[in-house]
Amino acid sequence: MVGSLLGTEVRRIEDPELLRGRGTFVANHHVDGVLHVGFARSPVAHALIRSIDLTAAAAAPGIVAAYAAADLELPIPPPFLVLNPLCERPPLATDRVRFAGEPVAALVGETAAAVADALELVDVDYEPLPVAADPERALEPDAPQQFPELGSNVAGGERDPLGAGVLDGADVVVRARLENQRVAVVPMEGNAIIAIPGGEEREFDITVYLSTQMPHGARDGIAATFGWAPERIRVIAPHVGGGFGGKGGVTSEHAAVIAIARRLGRPARWIETRSENMQAMPHGRAQVQFAELGLKRDGTISGLRCRVIGDCGAYAGFGGLLAIATTRMMAQGVYRIPAISYDSVAALTNTTPVGAFRGAGRPEATAMLERLIDIAAAELDRDPVELRRQNFLAPEDFPHTTVVGTKYDSGDYDLPLTEALRLADYDGLRAEQARRIEAGEHLLLGIGVSTYVEITGGGDGEYAEVEVHDDGRATIKVGTSSHGQGHATSFAMIVADALGIPMESIDFVQSDTAAVPRGEGTGGSRSLQLGGSAVREASEQVLRRAKELAASRLEAAVEDIEPTGEGLGVAGVPAARVSWPELARAAAERDGALAEHADFRPGGATFPFGAHVSVVEVDTETGFVRPLRHVAVDDCGRVLNPLIVRGQQHGGVVQGMAQALWEQVTFDADGNPETATLTDYAIPSAADVPALEVSGTETPSPLNPLGAKGIGEAATIGATPAVQNAVVDALKHLGVRHIDMPATPERVWQAIQEGGSGTPWREPPAVFETLPVRGGGRPREADQAVV
Structure with a gap:
């Protein structure tokens, strides 16, 4: 019987490739005839767009095309998670800009240098509008509004019916206004995409190399954006230089690059600069919390009241939803708190959209x-x-x-x-x-x-497949997508533990929608508990099939068959063995490849x-x-x-x-x-x-x-x-x-x-008193x- 690797320290098998400079990042990928895309971005946080003149930019040396929103007629990508559908974000700004750094035009050139030079020639006539950059100020009745048709800068929110009553009976109440400040994601690699349009002779209508945490989610987002069949889209995430929550979904720039590649019939590429990344990749955190804790004189907690502002940034981003949902879910923490009142409001501001961060x-x-x-x-x-x-x-x-x-x-x-x-x-x-x-x-x-x-491991579950080949090697395919977490090592350990196949004989496939049929990607600390459990289930199914094959060949009971490292054998009979290549060939002759897949769904x-x-x-x-x-x-x-x-x-x-x-x-x-x-x-x-x-x-x-x-x-x-x-x-x-x-x-x-x-304290904005009451608690x- 082979000993277990689980629980032991095993060096990461994916690191040598990276340490030797053999990483396959999007920016490293060479495509013949690729065009370079760059974006003209708004220098102001809030303004009406009176005109966009691309004439000089389009005529610059090396420029192939220049587009404003009206030229591309881009559909709006579905948001990563919807907070308010009335606050949709167009891929390129149309009538107004809502944050500094918002893309207003796209230039396409033969070289990145030509595009960088031509971006200086884009002429946009902005009519500045008043700005609400602070979330508390944005909630005041007279604050400048991002979406006047919305009637306020409140993208969403709700009020707990308990209110201040949760503090009744407390001997001591401590209170504080706390800022959980806005932070930047700052991955080593920013956003990056290469879109390669296909032809009639090709299997896919478009192939997209993308720095993303969720390849299948990106594929489905592209399909939803353009109305294409998901199976006609291939998304590949090669090595990814960090995500931390900032690389989920289809961004405005992604949609523009894909549309440009399809329109021009040539591969198109955009590699985000660091300054673009700091201005345009969704930021994290960005909450203002008005919190009160009631206690008895002996220190026993009696109640907690929270009123939390989530700064959405522009366009009702994901960040506002986090304040309403996830922060509330974890408000009790590790303590016995008998009563909690939690109010939350998502505020629109003329700043970079806020999203997920670690x-x-x-x-x-x-x-x-x-x-x-x-x-x-x-x-x-x-x-x-x-x-x-x-x-x-x-x-x-x-x-x-x-x-x-x-x-x-x-x-x-x-x-x-x-x-x-x-x-x-x-x-x-x-x-x-x-x-x-x-x-x-x-x-x-x-x-x-x-x-x-x-809280971790949410979502619908995860996919994995394990196959043993006729050369004795095994392949793992998973729907998660590693960007530094060590999936190749962890999942190989699980297969090695189940089948006894050495880790060096296990190959790992991920992050390619053509090779892996489905997957939820990586986020929310879900990969081992969901992806790893799927790998375990698939491995166990392979082992069951292999044991039946081995029992037949060795004329032994299935329950007496055990892994030997090189294959399977009969417990207590060292000479009675059958190798993995033999088992794979036997499976192929009987009913197909020695492969099984699993869709693991957690119990919560x-x-x-x-x-x-x-x-x-x-x-x-x-x-x-x-x-x-x-x-x-x-x-x-x-x-x-x-x-x-x-x-x-x-x-x-x-x-x-x-x-x-x-x-x-x-x-x-x-x-x-x-x-x-x-x-x-x-x-x-x-x-x-x-x-x-x-x-x-x-x-x-x-x-x-x-x-x-x-x-x-x-x-x-x-x-x-x-x-x-x-x-x-x-x-x-x-x-x-x-x-x-x-x-x-x-x-x-x-x-x-x-x-x-x-302790600093001031009363929260009056808008909390106007929010709809949360039902059911x-x-x-x-x-x-x-x-």
Whole structure:
């Protein structure tokens, strides 16, 4: 019997190709006769378009064609998720622009350089309109409106009937206005597309090479946009240099490039520049939260009231829906909260559309709740760890349905917290913090704790196929689409475990709609628990067929057949064996290839959880914050490959830390982007981040055969509030109760100067009182699909 690989550290098999410079990114793909597409983008955030003159640009050297919206007559791509169908976005702006960076014209040339030069010649007559760049300002009655026919900048929203009543009976109420600031996705590779039109002799009408997280979703989006049959469209996602939620669906630029390729009958290519990426790829987070937590004097939580603004940006983007759906779903977090009132409104602003970013609505919920817990601990003069423990849901509470109707599968929230505190030496850190304060040192120590739960693995399920060939090799085909997560390694481990075939003899196929018939792609930390479970089911089906073939050939009982590594054999009879090539040939002779597929559908979403401890040093003279340590203990259910899990934890912690300390997209009052390049937008380098201390606990999920939960976004969710809490913790003896993210030196220094000013609070916009009342107090079916 072959030993199991599952649960062991296995090096990623996909890395050597990338490390040796053999990546197959879209920009690397050579196509003869390809045309280059570039977009003229609006320099203003809100304006009527009076005219577009492309004459000079079209006549420039090397330019093949120039198009405005009226020239291409492009259909509108279906949005990734619909918030308000009245706020549709055309691929090229028509009568008005609604954010700086919106494409208004497309130029097509023989070279990228020719297109870049000609873009300077595009002449657009804009009539500027008033701008609403701030989501709170956009909700005021007199705010400039993006869609006057809508009557306001409210794209959607709803009000909880409980309202302030959830705080009745509380002895203490703490409240805060919290900004979960807008951040940029900043993948290493921006958007990229090559569209190759087909002819009558070709199998497909169009082939699209696309940097996407969801090839099949992109194929279906293209089909819906242009009214084509999905089977006549081929989408290939080669290597993808990061997605983080920013590469789902069909973008405006994608639609324009495809239409241009079809019209001109030549391949067309667009590779997004970094400045385009910063201005036009949907941003993440962008919530303003007015939150109130009621407690008894002994620290028991009695109620939570949330009023949350989701900034849609222009065109009612996905981000507003996250505030309404996913953030609400996770508002209870890891705590026993008997009553929750959650109101939400999605605000249209003249800024870059907001979409998904690592965690997509769940980090915002955790950040809000974890800040309130720390503020409450300071108000009650309690240790923030003990206040958390006092209010945790208990292991025996699971499976558990929260007050807002979210169904948690399994959990033991004190388990990772206990481990994180042990690894961090929490008591020792508190002693050092007290010593520095007593000594009057200007370098103060802050210890921040966060505990979290999140939702992963939503959606309809996932497809996989496993085939054993007559050369003894196996091939896996999956509907997920890796862009750095290690799918090739993880799924090969599952097949090797089931069939005993060595990993080096297993090939991996993904991200090609011609080779894989269907798939949901990658997002919401779903790949292992759904795609991996599908691979497991397909492997088990192959094994059952192979055992029947082997039993027949070896004249043994099926139940006595077991994998040997090179094939199957009879348990206890070393000489009685049949190889995988023999089995594949036998299957072909009997009833076809030794291949099986599975469409795994889960029993529900899973809920990873964990605890993080952040240690920072705050210079009271300058406000500078230096992270010293970060301990992350994340529970993602059963761990398949600890090495891959640690990699996800490292990446997640750094992105979470970056939001807490450095990253923020900003616009001026006129909607002009102030952080449109990496000169202005502060992402950390390796030198800014301490060595990370990551580990995990394992609480299996009962909802899939692997017992797995997601890990791709978990560490980001835990890291951000831990770091923010650490900064405030360093200064709480000075009366500081809250500092919004990012905790820049200026903000920290200002808080120190003001000292004792207490928790910032102002009443939420009056629009919350006008929203329709949410019915039933339970999540809509669409809420869970957001994940």
